Amino acid sequence: MPIYEYECEVCNHRFEVIQKISDKPVKKCVLCQGKVYKVFSAPGLLFKGSGWYVTDYANPERKKAVEADKKAASADSGSVKAVSKESKKSETP
Structure with missing residues (x-):
């Protein structure tokens, strides 16, 4: 299952949630119950070797x-x- 990262608009707390793609997105901060938005980051993909x-x-x-x-x-x-x-x-x- 993918890991999604959220950030609170009120307290700027960042947290990660393991969710299915079909799950509804998180709407409230786990600390202050403020509104959160999904943070998009680079995937954990790394190519090694000689090309x-x-x-x-x-x-x-x-x-x-x-x-x-x-x-x-x-x-x-x-x-x-x-x-x-x-x-x-x-x-x-």
Whole structure:
């Protein structure tokens, strides 16, 4: 359930109320019974990491560059594995 913040017009007391979206808004202050209004604040949403936008929703040129980088990285790791397998074969009698 969302948390709504209210502020009293009389005593300037701010308080939070956990309510359903369908509940009626609070009309009176919990301290002085004065008229309150709903305070709108930024949501608690935080993106962390190296930028999901670049890999998911970027322009087509950037997306092609990211895919090319991935292919190059996988090709490099594949060649290293192939070399290591060949070196093991040459070492065994």
